[in-house]
Amino acid sequence: MSTRTRTTIVRSGMVAAVVLVGAVLLVPGLADRLRSALLHLVGALRALGHGTLTLGDGFVAAIAVTLLTALLPVLLAGASRASRPAGVAGRALVSAVVVLAAAVVVAAQSSTPGERFRSVVLAGLVGVAIGALLDAAWHARHSAAHASGRTRRVAWTLAAAYALLVVLVATAGSPVDRGIHPWLTRAIAAGHRLGAPQWLDYGSVEFTANVLFFVPFGFFVLLLFGARAWWVGMLGGFLASCAIETVQALFLPARFASVDDVLSNTSGAVLGVLLGIVVLGRARVSAAGGQSRAAV
Known part of the structure; x- marks a missing residue:
């Protein structure tokens, strides 16, 4: 076209x-x-x-x-x-x-x-x-390629720590927000008194948290495998979330598998991919600019 x-x-x-x-x-x-x-x-x-x-x-x-x-x-x-x-x-x-x-x-x-x-x-x-x-x-998208070798090494370490965190959160025997539920409820009520919209309730905060939780997933995929792997980050986020919800439905009676969690997690992975493309693209442009100035 x-x-x-x-x-x-x-x-x-x-x-x-x-x-x-x-x-x-x-x-x-x-x-x-x-x-x-x-x-x-x-x-x-x-x-x-x-x-x-x-x-x-x-x-x-x-x-x-x-x-x-x-x-x-x-x-x-x-x-x-x-x-x-x-x-x-x-x-x-x-x-x-x-x-x-x-x-x-x-x-x-x-x-x-x-x-x-x-x-x-x-x-x-x-x-x-x-x-x-x-x-x-x-x-x-055109300037984004691969992260440097040093950046990928750091990213592998951080990605491993993030993967461990995801596993721990996903397989916890009880909801991970149980301890902060009363505090968060009071914070939301205080926000409403200050003028926050009424739809900003516990469910919306939980949904938003699930989105943010999977942003690193897409971001790390881009850093580790390059901008051409954008579809891996998006599809991988969806499949990982489906796997988590399946495990919770089959083996964790205290947890509740939800389509909403898959939607929010996948959305987070997509945002992470977009952020990764922007970071890689700007890093490459900055590096090219630095080389040009050095040559002069």
């Missing part, structure tokens, strides 16, 4: 996205109807059982907002033929401004404007950060 064709497709997608967002913002009640449709779909998926989407409705809606806003930096990059890696921060800033503007309009249509504004802003800015990471990884 040529650059011109790809740019045309992305621009068409951006126009469609703008029309959709405009309709949501300007048509009264459309946002609530879309949210209801989303939750109806979620309810159908929950009926499958096995811990599928057991999260609160508010957090599920926040995830949808995050996924949609993650597309903003990517669409902005694709819409400009002159997009460059240096423009990642600028596109993220423009996307953040769009999120804030949309949050103001959505909040104005809500019966609880303060709560709705904070919810959209938090979920939207997380999405912008993820989109900026994807944007940066896309521009770094």
